[in-house]
Amino acid sequence: MTKTIAAHELRVLLRSPFAWIAAALLQLIFSWLFLAAVDQFTTAQGQLSPGAQQSGLTAYLIVHFIAPSTIIMMLATPLLCMNSIAGERQSGRYALLASSPLTAAEIVAGKFIGALLFQYAIVVFSVLLIAALLPGIALDLTHLLCAYVGLALFVALATAVSLLFSSLTLRPVLAAFLSFSVMLLLWLAAQSATGLLSAISPSSHLASFMQGNLDSRDLAYFTGVMAILLCLCTYRINSLTRTSTPLQAATQ
Amino acid sequence: MCADTSQRLLEATAIHVDYGKQAALRNVNVCLESGNTLGLLGLNGAGKSTLLKVLAGVNPPSSGTVRINGADLARQPLCARQALGYAPDKPPLHLEFSVKEFLTYAAKLRRLPRNQLASSVNSVIERCGLGEHRHRIIANLSHGFQQRVNLAQALVHQPKVLLLDEPTNGLDPVQLMEMRSLISDISGSHATIFSSHLLTEVEATCNRVMLINEGQKVLDMPIDQLTDEKNATFEVVLQQAARQTDLQDLPGVLAVCSVDPQHWLITTSEATPSGNPAGIGDALIARGLQLLEVNPVKNHLERVFNQLTANARPVASDTP
Numbered sequence: 001m002t003k004t005i006a007a008h009e010l011r012v013l014l015r016s017p018f019a020w021i022a023a024a025l026l027q028l029i030f031s032w033l034f035l036a037a038v039d040q041f042t043t044a045q046g047q048l049s050p051g052a053q054q055s056g057l058t059a060y061l062i063v064h065f066i067a068p069s070t071i072i073m074m075l076a077t078p079l080l081c082m083n084s085i086a087g088e089r090q091s092g093r094y095a096l097l098a099s100s101p102l103t104a105a106e107i108v109a110g111k112f113i114g115a116l117l118f119q120y121a122i123v124v125f126s127v128l129l130i131a132a133l134l135p136g137i138a139l140d141l142t143h144l145l146c147a148y149v150g151l152a153l154f155v156a157l158a159t160a161v162s163l164l165f166s167s168l169t170l171r172p173v174l175a176a177f178l179s180f181s182v183m184l185l186l187w188l189a190a191q192s193a194t195g196l197l198s199a200i201s202p203s204s205h206l207a208s209f210m211q212g213n214l215d216s217r218d219l220a221y222f223t224g225v226m227a228i229l230l231c232l233c234t235y236r237i238n239s240l241t242r243t244s245t246p247l248q249a250a251t252q
Numbered sequence: 253m254c255a256d257t258s259q260r261l262l263e264a265t266a267i268h269v270d271y272g273k274q275a276a277l278r279n280v281n282v283c284l285e286s287g288n289t290l291g292l293l294g295l296n297g298a299g300k301s302t303l304l305k306v307l308a309g310v311n312p313p314s315s316g317t318v319r320i321n322g323a324d325l326a327r328q329p330l331c332a333r334q335a336l337g338y339a340p341d342k343p344p345l346h347l348e349f350s351v352k353e354f355l356t357y358a359a360k361l362r363r364l365p366r367n368q369l370a371s372s373v374n375s376v377i378e379r380c381g382l383g384e385h386r387h388r389i390i391a392n393l394s395h396g397f398q399q400r401v402n403l404a405q406a407l408v409h410q411p412k413v414l415l416l417d418e419p420t421n422g423l424d425p426v427q428l429m430e431m432r433s434l435i436s437d438i439s440g441s442h443a444t445i446f447s448s449h450l451l452t453e454v455e456a457t458c459n460r461v462m463l464i465n466e467g468q469k470v471l472d473m474p475i476d477q478l479t480d481e482k483n484a485t486f487e488v489v490l491q492q493a494a495r496q497t498d499l500q501d502l503p504g505v506l507a508v509c510s511v512d513p514q515h516w517l518i519t520t521s522e523a524t525p526s527g528n529p530a531g532i533g534d535a536l537i538a539r540g541l542q543l544l545e546v547n548p549v550k551n552h553l554e555r556v557f558n559q560l561t562a563n564a565r566p567v568a569s570d571t572p
Binding site (some may be wrong): 001003004008011012015016091092093094095096097098099100101102103240241 | 255305308309310311312329330333334336337338340342344345346349350358360361362363405465555
């Protein structure tokens with residue numbers, strides 16, 4: 001059943017003009033970042049020794065292309081996911097899911113996977129930009145793969161945050177705004193704080209992926225936080241059809 | 253009211269829905285058997301849609317239980333929802349999909365086996381008169397055809413219980429006739445609840461009628477008893493509270509409906525001694541009840557509707 005909902009969610013996005021415009025704009029931004037990274041490397045190439053040039057271009061691509069892509073996706077994900085639950089509840093389409101023999105976990109998993117597949121398709125197109133360099137230039141593929149694993153995990157985390165907020169309100173724009181605010185706050189926490197705040201910030205865990213280190217602690221962070229967020233979302237969806245509370249009545 | 257408990261397809265008991273301090277539904281009981289088509293009537297804001305959402309499991313009740321085909325909606329939700337088709341007043345359509353794509357998705361959500369998907373979807377498309385439009389995008393269909401798609405998604409898995417929330421809303425007279433005929437066709441094989449503002453629609457398509465006023469059930473009886481010219485309905489006001497059983501077995505009484513414990517609607521056969529105001533008054537006094545008023549109610553749904561919605565008094569609902 002998860003597969004049915006995920007496939008439907010993906011088809012909804014593929015038939016939405018908004019999603020196509022967002023995907024096109026993201027490709028434009030990614031292409032711009034890519035060109036800027038290659039251009040900066042070309043300018044600095046003369047100052048690098050021949051041995052450093054292979055790792056030099058990889059580092060330039062990660063610092064000036066892949067790392068900024070995570071920030072772009074942090075902005076795009078809430079916009080692409082805001083309708084997942086909030087939009088359906090606002091339009092009345094959620095009644096179809098709520099009256100069908102589905103568990104809350106199936107609904108959440110289906111919507112999560114569907115939204116994630118669409119975003120991964122956008123990211124894959126950005127990978128093709130780097131792949132275009134491969135026939136002529138040797139790149140550190142392991143380092144690049146590690147950076148993309150980090151980006152993929154970060155997008156999944158942002159999707160889980162967006163899905164949770166989309167389940168908490170009937171207003172998609174509010175859900176997107178709250179998701180982006182929370183992601184931004186967590187991101188900035190790593191810049192200005194240390195200790196616990198830094199430890200819960202995704203940017204501090206993403207940094208090691210960008211440095212080419214595949215650390216199990218970072219993998220555990222992303223999967224663990226994602227699982228907690230999806231469980232909270234499932235609990236919320238479950239509560240919508242269980243005994244009502246004054247808070248729930250207010251949001252209905 | 254269901255006579256035989258083994259045939260109950262839908263049974264809702266003591267449904268309360270509170271939104272903060274405001275009660276949207278109070279102590280509402282519903283019971284439906286196969287072949288029953290219950291017309292749910294009430295003014296705007298009376299609680300009709302809220303009741304249907306609770307019965308469909310879309311909104312939870314604050315208290316009370318709902319059983320569908322023997323399964324408790326709160327404890328065995330998957331089993332209960334498998335037997336349920338719900339067409340809300342706001343059609344839950346994905347407008348960007350074609351009719352066939354959307355109905356296939358709805359069928360998959362209802363866990364139809366893969367080998368039955370195509371035949372079930374084709375069958376419901378033909379049944380709902382959507383054959384010529386199966387490949388059209390839903391957004392491009394008229395309102396009437398969108399209502400048909402809404403009905404088709406509720407029917408696609410051939411549920412035993414069908415909940416239709418104002419399916420004739422916004423239809424032109426021709427579409428209205430077509431939808432009425434469609435609902436009459438399908439209602440024989442399902443237990444159906446059909447909410448509407450239109451009394452004529454309920455009279456034409458339903459065999460039972462329930463009236464809700466300010467979140468409370470004020471009438472629940474077979475429609476033929478209400479509209480049959482051979483029957484007479486009396487509004488009876490008593491000095492003291494009475495029980496349904498005190499009135500139910502009076503001679504010639506066909507149905508009894510509580511407005512409150514002192515205020516009742518009694519339907520009798522006109523051919524019996526209780527078929528006139530004096531006769532029913534005598535029968536009540538002979539039963540030891542102190543009578544304050546007996547008023548004949550014309551056996552027409554509109555009159556009963558007007559009378560009951562005008563009397564916005566607290567109501568003790570009968571038990572199924």
